[in-house]
Amino acid sequence: MSERGFDVVVLGSGTAGREAAGRLAQADLSVAIVEPELVGGECVFYACMPSKALLRPEEALTEARRIPGAAQAAAGKLDVAAVLARRDEINHHLEDSSYLPGFEALGIELVRGQGRLDGTRRVRAGDDVLVAAKAVIMATGTSAAMPPIDGLREAQAWTNRELTTAKVAPSRLAMLGGGAVGTEMAQAWCTLGSEVTLIEAADRLLGCEEPFAAEQVATALRERGVELRLGARAVAVRRERTGGEVTIELDHGPEVTADELAVAVGRRPRTDDLGLETVGLEPGKWIDVDDRLRATGVEGDWLYAIGDVNGRALLTHISKYHARVASDNILGKTAAATADGARSPRVLFTDPQVAAVGHSLQSALDAGLNVHAVDAPTSGNAGGNFYGIDAVGTTRLVVDDDRRVVVGATITGSEVADFLQAATIAVVGEVPLERLAHAVPAFPTRSEVWSNLMAQLGF
Amino acid sequence: MSERGFDVVVLGSGTAGREAAGRLAQADLSVAIVEPELVGGECVFYACMPSKALLRPEEALTEARRIPGAAQAAAGKLDVAAVLARRDEINHHLEDSSYLPGFEALGIELVRGQGRLDGTRRVRAGDDVLVAAKAVIMATGTSAAMPPIDGLREAQAWTNRELTTAKVAPSRLAMLGGGAVGTEMAQAWCTLGSEVTLIEAADRLLGCEEPFAAEQVATALRERGVELRLGARAVAVRRERTGGEVTIELDHGPEVTADELAVAVGRRPRTDDLGLETVGLEPGKWIDVDDRLRATGVEGDWLYAIGDVNGRALLTHISKYHARVASDNILGKTAAATADGARSPRVLFTDPQVAAVGHSLQSALDAGLNVHAVDAPTSGNAGGNFYGIDAVGTTRLVVDDDRRVVVGATITGSEVADFLQAATIAVVGEVPLERLAHAVPAFPTRSEVWSNLMAQLGF
Numbered sequence: 001m002s003e004r005g006f007d008v009v010v011l012g013s014g015t016a017g018r019e020a021a022g023r024l025a026q027a028d029l030s031v032a033i034v035e036p037e038l039v040g041g042e043c044v045f046y047a048c049m050p051s052k053a054l055l056r057p058e059e060a061l062t063e064a065r066r067i068p069g070a071a072q073a074a075a076g077k078l079d080v081a082a083v084l085a086r087r088d089e090i091n092h093h094l095e096d097s098s099y100l101p102g103f104e105a106l107g108i109e110l111v112r113g114q115g116r117l118d119g120t121r122r123v124r125a126g127d128d129v130l131v132a133a134k135a136v137i138m139a140t141g142t143s144a145a146m147p148p149i150d151g152l153r154e155a156q157a158w159t160n161r162e163l164t165t166a167k168v169a170p171s172r173l174a175m176l177g178g179g180a181v182g183t184e185m186a187q188a189w190c191t192l193g194s195e196v197t198l199i200e201a202a203d204r205l206l207g208c209e210e211p212f213a214a215e216q217v218a219t220a221l222r223e224r225g226v227e228l229r230l231g232a233r234a235v236a237v238r239r240e241r242t243g244g245e246v247t248i249e250l251d252h253g254p255e256v257t258a259d260e261l262a263v264a265v266g267r268r269p270r271t272d273d274l275g276l277e278t279v280g281l282e283p284g285k286w287i288d289v290d291d292r293l294r295a296t297g298v299e300g301d302w303l304y305a306i307g308d309v310n311g312r313a314l315l316t317h318i319s320k321y322h323a324r325v326a327s328d329n330i331l332g333k334t335a336a337a338t339a340d341g342a343r344s345p346r347v348l349f350t351d352p353q354v355a356a357v358g359h360s361l362q363s364a365l366d367a368g369l370n371v372h373a374v375d376a377p378t379s380g381n382a383g384g385n386f387y388g389i390d391a392v393g394t395t396r397l398v399v400d401d402d403r404r405v406v407v408g409a410t411i412t413g414s415e416v417a418d419f420l421q422a423a424t425i426a427v428v429g430e431v432p433l434e435r436l437a438h439a440v441p442a443f444p445t446r447s448e449v450w451s452n453l454m455a456q457l458g459f
Numbered sequence: 460m461s462e463r464g465f466d467v468v469v470l471g472s473g474t475a476g477r478e479a480a481g482r483l484a485q486a487d488l489s490v491a492i493v494e495p496e497l498v499g500g501e502c503v504f505y506a507c508m509p510s511k512a513l514l515r516p517e518e519a520l521t522e523a524r525r526i527p528g529a530a531q532a533a534a535g536k537l538d539v540a541a542v543l544a545r546r547d548e549i550n551h552h553l554e555d556s557s558y559l560p561g562f563e564a565l566g567i568e569l570v571r572g573q574g575r576l577d578g579t580r581r582v583r584a585g586d587d588v589l590v591a592a593k594a595v596i597m598a599t600g601t602s603a604a605m606p607p608i609d610g611l612r613e614a615q616a617w618t619n620r621e622l623t624t625a626k627v628a629p630s631r632l633a634m635l636g637g638g639a640v641g642t643e644m645a646q647a648w649c650t651l652g653s654e655v656t657l658i659e660a661a662d663r664l665l666g667c668e669e670p671f672a673a674e675q676v677a678t679a680l681r682e683r684g685v686e687l688r689l690g691a692r693a694v695a696v697r698r699e700r701t702g703g704e705v706t707i708e709l710d711h712g713p714e715v716t717a718d719e720l721a722v723a724v725g726r727r728p729r730t731d732d733l734g735l736e737t738v739g740l741e742p743g744k745w746i747d748v749d750d751r752l753r754a755t756g757v758e759g760d761w762l763y764a765i766g767d768v769n770g771r772a773l774l775t776h777i778s779k780y781h782a783r784v785a786s787d788n789i790l791g792k793t794a795a796a797t798a799d800g801a802r803s804p805r806v807l808f809t810d811p812q813v814a815a816v817g818h819s820l821q822s823a824l825d826a827g828l829n830v831h832a833v834d835a836p837t838s839g840n841a842g843g844n845f846y847g848i849d850a851v852g853t854t855r856l857v858v859d860d861d862r863r864v865v866v867g868a869t870i871t872g873s874e875v876a877d878f879l880q881a882a883t884i885a886v887v888g889e890v891p892l893e894r895l896a897h898a899v900p901a902f903p904t905r906s907e908v909w910s911n912l913m914a915q916l917g918f
Contacts, residue, residue: 015902048903053845056526056845057526057528057529058529060522060523060529060533063519064523068538068542068544068548069516069517069541069545070515070516070519070538072535072536072537073536074519074520074529076532077532079529082527082530083528086528090844315902317907317910320902324918338897339897339899347901382508386511387874415874416877418846418877418905418906420904421904421906421909422880422881422883424881425885425888425890426884426888428894429895438797438887439798439880439883440799440803440883440887441883442776442805442876442879442883443774443779444511445879445880446877447880448776450880451779
């Protein structure tokens with residue numbers, strides 16, 4: 001047992017942990033980062049990155065095929081093997097060596113193994129005890145939540161990990177859950193050759209996003225051939241033998257039979273085995289934090305929790321944001337996370353994509369705001385003659401009529417992910433409507449949807 | 460000769476005139492609009508719209524071919540006939556009937572013919588005298604400037620009109636001018652089959668845009684096969700016979716021989732024959748306006764000039780902006796155009812696209828601002844693994860170090876037109892850097908270029 005001192009010890013080398021370690025090391029603090037699995041984290045190997053690799057080729061083809069002249073040149077078949085090979089390139093063939101030189105260059109010490117708190121400012125990892133002079137950062141992320149369904153645990157169900165790394169498309173794929181992972185992966189595997197059935201207990205997809213977004217994605221999935229079983233709850237699962245088919249019994253409607261069953265019903269924090277009890281916190285729960293991202297209920301101003309594990313917003317970009325805020329605080333600048341939470345910017349990479357920031361109309365009303373919404377078709381403008389031609393899509397602004405600012409935006413349509421930043425700057429920057437009306441979108445781009453919306457707001 | 464009264468008489472039915480007429484008619488004013496050519500204007504028939512129709516198919520194919528899996532499916536040949544047919548659909552086969560029902564529905568009276576001022580508040584159009592109780596709006600736009608080059612007038616040179624409406628790609632096309640029209644149309648016809656030589660008197664393309672943007676577009680044009688003759692001035696042109704080849708003599712370097720010569724060296728206001736002299740203004744010049752878009756030097760607060768003809772910013776979206784500002788003023792609201800001029804948002808639809816708003820670094824320095832610039836590769840982020848893979852592109856923010864706001868942005872790259880609105884809102888909304896740093900771009904989108912730039916700014 002050796003005891004070693006660092007300024008900061010980081011648990012978890014995913015986006016949050018890596019980003020924080022990098023920022024702190026660049027500020028000349030000594031940093032150790034503890035990782036029991038692949039260095040890089042869930043996003044890189046099993047989530048955002050490989051999922052986009054599976055979705056993007058078909059999206060680009062679909063767009064090219066909307067355009068006369070290009071359509072004729074893009075009439076070939078999606079090359080599934082090439083898509084999967086690209087995915088493997090994107091996720092580094094599940095190999096993490098590419099991250100190591102960066103750590104070395106910054107003098108970050110990588111400790112492989114499970115890290116556990118061992119009282120104040122102390123982390124145990126294998127035979128090491130790492131003592132943190134300034135801070136310990138918990139950045140251990142989440143894993144797939146497994147609902148308590150009869151037979152599920154024995155049925156070798158897939159999670160996001162298998163969904164993003166599978167080497168072949170299963171003939172029949174049953175998906176449990178109609179949130180971001182469920183809808184994206186349903187579309188991806190459907191276009192790559194699977195017959196997909198998506199089962200969602202609620203009577204709509206995409207939880208708290210605008211209803212029109214959920215409907216448009218549902219319609220698009222159906223048009224691609226995904227069978228949607230909405231308002232149906234899985235009550236039992238059985239798989240007779242490994243490699244055999246799996247059957248999902250629902251609370252109503254016929255049962256679903258498939259070759260693989262994937263579970264995408266949410267996430268749980270990876271906090272079971274972190275020694276949280278040694279500092280008075282409860283294992284297995286999200287780690288509550290204040291706006292400076294310090295764990296609440298822990299004395300001494302040394303324990304931070306950033307990224308998914310604090311439960312504020314399970315998004316890679318918010319992990320980076322948290323890393324910045326926590327690092328700034330550790331470095332003595334007072335910084336607060338003021339733009340995360342449920343209203344963080346978020347993008348779903350289905351086709352249509354769903355990009356949203358801030359409130360939905362309903363969440364704003366629920367929050368007691370005096371708001372109204374204006375809607376316009378995302379491609380219903382000159383730009384729509386060239387980009388996303390005839391593609392479904394709606395842009396909604398939710399406007400606070402007391403403060404005269406935009407408090408929410410949802411944009412659906414073909415390739416609209418990068419439309420979001422404009423809305424995010426408007427919402428987070430609290431740009432007054434009277435000034436926003438002078439931010440003239442360029443002709444002929446689909447950003448002119450802003451003009452349509454501002455006209456509805458009296459400009 | 461009949462005299463008829465309206466609240467407002469609009470000269471020109473292009474974007475500016477149509478938009479103003481529509482807004483005023485919707486506010487229950489009686490409106491006449493006078494048009495000697497096609498109702499709809501230059502943008503629709505001969506500029507923005509058909510040019511994008513010519514460019515977009517190849518752009519979409521290029522993007523699909525960057526993506527493994529999609530590339531294999533998009534290996535066919537661009538269908539030039541289909542591109543041209545789509546262009547003809549976009550420009551309504553040079554037929555303007557689609558605009559008439561809209562006018563009728565709003566009770567806007569269309570007067571076909573050349574409109575000319577006939578003293579205060581009076582417009583003569585053929586046998587009609589239209590008397591305007593509230594305002595006359597000049598919205599007659601611009602035409603291609605023809606430089607005084609020996610033999611040019613006799614050489615049947617193309618302007619933007621032939622460039623956007625040609626039924627076949629000339630075998631060899633010589634382009635005079637390396638601005639927006641010249642670069643876009645050089646790329647378009649090159650990809651549609653022409654051998655293109657672009658002649659530009661300056662030693663770089665794209666006038667006052669950032670030098671890196673000009674260089675990237677130059678490189679891309681060369682890679683596509685366009686021959687660039689920069690720093691070369693055409694001194695004489697000759698075409699022996701109609702249909703014969705045209706030869707352009709330069710001030711140095713070998714002469715250029717082509718089948719068609721196109722002139723794209725700027726625009727001149729369509730003000731020669733508008734009766735401007737009857738109200739004390741000089742024909743053939745841009746109509747100067749104040750920020751409320753009222754012609755300066757005219758008594759009585761009744762004459763407006765909007766869109767290209769006032770020379771403030773020759774952009775369709777700015778025409779719409781002007782239409783709104785002028786209409787608001789005519790309707791008794793005090794409104795000012797505060798976000799146009801040389802620093803208006805603007806997009807060049809070459810590949811790479813160039814999207815810019817506000818200052819370039821040089822223009823900011825020239826304006827005496829205390830600025831510095833930060834640059835980042837537009838695709839140098841996680842999103843660049845999926846969109847614009849390995850595509851050239853740079854995003855620059857020009858930051859005012861005194862006021863701590865962004866005063867300019869230039870974004871180059873594949874399909875970045877819709878990135879611009881975020882920068883426009885930041886610049887026009889004058890969002891403080893300290894707040895802008897909380898506008899977190901979504902992962903994995905190329906909008907994360909903002910994170911890279913903000914990090915360089917200390918966030």
